[in-house]
Structure formats: structure tokens, C-alpha cells
Amino acid sequence: MKQPLAVVCAVVVSFGLGMLLAGGIGAPDAETDVFELDLPAAAERMWFPDAAQYDNDGEPLSDESFEELMSSLEVAMTADETLADFEREADLHLWNFMRRLAVPEISDEQKERINAYMDALAEEHPDSRAISQRRRLLDGYASPMPAMPSFVGFATLFSDPEGLPSDGEPFVDAQVEQLLAQLEATLNVPEASGNFEDEASVPLWQLGMQLQRGTLSEEQSLHVSAFMDRLAEKYPDAVEKLDQQRFVIENLMPGKVAPNIVGKDTEGVEFALEDYRGKIVALIFSGQWCGPCRGEYPYQRAMLEIYEEEDVALLGVNSDAVLDTIVQAKEREGLAYRTWWDGHSQPDADQVAAEGPIATEWNVLGWPQIYVLDEEGVIRHTDKRGGALIAAVDELLMEKRMREWETESEAVEVEAETETEDEEDPEAGAEAEAEKGQE
Numbered sequence: 001m002k003q004p005l006a007v008v009c010a011v012v013v014s015f016g017l018g019m020l021l022a023g024g025i026g027a028p029d030a031e032t033d034v035f036e037l038d039l040p041a042a043a044e045r046m047w048f049p050d051a052a053q054y055d056n057d058g059e060p061l062s063d064e065s066f067e068e069l070m071s072s073l074e075v076a077m078t079a080d081e082t083l084a085d086f087e088r089e090a091d092l093h094l095w096n097f098m099r100r101l102a103v104p105e106i107s108d109e110q111k112e113r114i115n116a117y118m119d120a121l122a123e124e125h126p127d128s129r130a131i132s133q134r135r136r137l138l139d140g141y142a143s144p145m146p147a148m149p150s151f152v153g154f155a156t157l158f159s160d161p162e163g164l165p166s167d168g169e170p171f172v173d174a175q176v177e178q179l180l181a182q183l184e185a186t187l188n189v190p191e192a193s194g195n196f197e198d199e200a201s202v203p204l205w206q207l208g209m210q211l212q213r214g215t216l217s218e219e220q221s222l223h224v225s226a227f228m229d230r231l232a233e234k235y236p237d238a239v240e241k242l243d244q245q246r247f248v249i250e251n252l253m254p255g256k257v258a259p260n261i262v263g264k265d266t267e268g269v270e271f272a273l274e275d276y277r278g279k280i281v282a283l284i285f286s287g288q289w290c291g292p293c294r295g296e297y298p299y300q301r302a303m304l305e306i307y308e309e310e311d312v313a314l315l316g317v318n319s320d321a322v323l324d325t326i327v328q329a330k331e332r333e334g335l336a337y338r339t340w341w342d343g344h345s346q347p348d349a350d351q352v353a354a355e356g357p358i359a360t361e362w363n364v365l366g367w368p369q370i371y372v373l374d375e376e377g378v379i380r381h382t383d384k385r386g387g388a389l390i391a392a393v394d395e396l397l398m399e400k401r402m403r404e405w406e407t408e409s410e411a412v413e414v415e416a417e418t419e420t421e422d423e424e425d426p427e428a429g430a431e432a433e434a435e436k437g438q439e
Helices: 002-020 063-078 080-084 086-099 108-124 129-141 173-187 201-211 218-234 236-251 297-306 323-333 357-361 386-424 426-438
Strands: 262-264 270-272 280-286 312-318 339-341 369-373 379-382
Touching: 063 080, 063 086, 063 108, 080 086, 086 129, 108 129, 173 201, 173 218, 201 236, 218 236, 262 339, 280 386, 297 312, 297 386, 323 339, 369 386, 379 386
Parallel strands: 280 312, 312 339
Antiparallel strands: 262 270, 280 369, 369 379
């Protein structure tokens, strides 16, 4: 049960820092379209001892390493750069401190020292949300975890630049360049350098999520793929991770035909995504373990009722470790739509099986993840939730109806023109009818 808790806590940290760092992206220069990334001082140099020193397979943390860590924290929290922008800098320093407590065994005496320091820090900065938030998470991170959380993966340096597409609009080249520059700067901060494979997962995923908000031209897609090639040359040990992101760029962007999914549903019957061509599809990656996923259930029930007689299908990809969990949840919550159970590949998982073959291929790291496909299987929207998902499906359903109406109208028009021609030339019409009879 420890690891799922760590994941949840990490996501909280990530979103908190994303808000704090939202002002860190400089506007483009009007003449050169060059973007400047204003990194916090907490990320620009190494403030703490080497993280590898604290990744000790759960062994007790030595007094020497502990004292070095506490001294580094004091220096970081009282530095002029920190005091100049306390919330932004302190939050990142505290995260960097806490992640070094994740793996080793922390003694009761050491925990008392940490708590006393945090209490004193809170008294000195009573209005600091960063301190209160980290203080609440401290006990969880001071208990041994199987692996140290990453620096840029969870204490994310990404923010959404202004002006990005929000609903499938085309990207301009400068926006793509800005996102790639952000990624490169993020992966080159001192805490992350030399540990690309562990640090890159979430920033790469975030890049994909941001690019999925709009539509890439063919040239832009090739440019992003070439960027991934350069990263692969620089970090050959991370080729598999980069290939996953390349798959997203080449297959999971708006305007691309969604890759087929073939697997067994919760009743053990095999089916395929392509079986639903001709219908608008909401493809929902979800799990009963995931609070935000459960928050979508009322909207899904509403959609089942609204679109009961329409060419609309809800399809799920479930990440619960135990099949009976999702079977009972679907029955209890009234979610009568077909679902692939993707948790079968992780028999040792306790509750969360989020690394199944389908979720892995589709590079799902944030849950829920939702794709909306048109009747041709083309991805039209990503990450629509709640009422926005219903509105997106409504829009595609209306487009489908309009195309069908136009097709029918054209057919009626052609038939009317043919009848008119027959009336004007009865002999030709008779010959045409005779030819039809011979056929």
C-alpha cells in the first residue's frame, strides 16, 4: 500500500509547484521568437548532498548523512535567493529535502529533529502555504519507500505557456519550439543531470499532454521526432522511454487515427476498438483506485442515458489489480459499458495495476485519461472531462449528422437530376432502364 500513497502525494506536489512556477516562462521576443525559461534558484544549482547518498535500499540513515542534509536545508532556506521569493523557492527546497528521506530508515530521534525544524520554520513564516503543505506530507516521506521520487518528475518545472491551443487548434512553430526548449531546460537542471531515465518520465508525458491540446502539422511532427532522436543519441539507455513518447507524437495526437486496441473485456471476451468504427467513441482510461476517475462516474451514467439510441459508445480501459474490483464497481455504479481489463499483466499488484499493456502503449501516466474519437476512428479530443466531455461528444455527433444529411441530400439531388434528364429524353431513359434490367 506504500507505493500508491507515494504516487498520490507526488501528484499533489507536482500540481502545487506547477502553480508556483507558472510565472517562470518569459514571453517571446517580438523580433526573434526566443523564449526564456526563468528557473527558480532552487533548481539552478545543487543545494543538497548527492541524492545517491540517500538511496540506500532502506538502510538506517547515518548520523553523518543526516546532519549534512539538515545543514544543507538550513543554508537553502535562509539563502538570499530563497528569501527574495520565498514561496516559489522554499517549496522546491523542501521537496528536494523530503525526497531524500523517502528511501532510508529514519530514526525517531531524526524525525523529532525534522519536525522541530519544520515547526520553527512555520513560526518564522506563518503565512507560507509551502511549509504547511510539506509539513502534512512529511510523515509519509519519512517512512521507507521502494524508490526515491524524482526531482523534475514530481517537483515539476513545467508550466503552461500562454497562448497554447486549447481545443485542437493548429500549433504555430514558435509554440512547438517553446515546449521543446522547456523540456530541454528542465532535463538539464543540476539535480536531474546524469539521471535522465528516472527524471524524464513525467516531463516527457507533460510534453505529450501539452502537444495533444492542439494539432501538429506534418513538419512540426517531424521536428519533434527529430528532437527525440537527438535525445536518444545523447541518452542511449533511455531509448525505450523516448520511443514511448515518439509513439504518442506519431499516433496519439488530434488528427491521427487511434491505434487499434485488442484485448479481453471484464467477462473474458476479446474485442477490438476498430469494432466500433461508425460510432463516436469516448475511450476512458480509469480505475476504481483513482479518486478523480470515480468523480467521472456521474457524467458517464448521464452519457449512457443521453446517447442510448445514438451512434455513441463509451469504452473503458481499467487499471485495477483485481478483476472483481471493477466488475463490482461497474454493477454498483451503473456503468454498463464495455471495458478492457488491463490489470491482468500485473499479478503481484495489490490495488493499482496502472502499467498494463494497453496503458503502457498509450503512455498513460495521469488517470483518468480520456480520448474522444470520431466515427472514422480519428482522435479529435484528449483529456475532456465532466461536462466538457459531453459537449465534445455532442459536437462530433452533430458533425456526423450533418455529414449524413449532406450525403443524403446529394443522393436525392442526383436522383432528381437523373429523373429530369429522363423526362427530357424518354428514349435515353428507356435505354437506361433496359440496361438495368439486363444487369
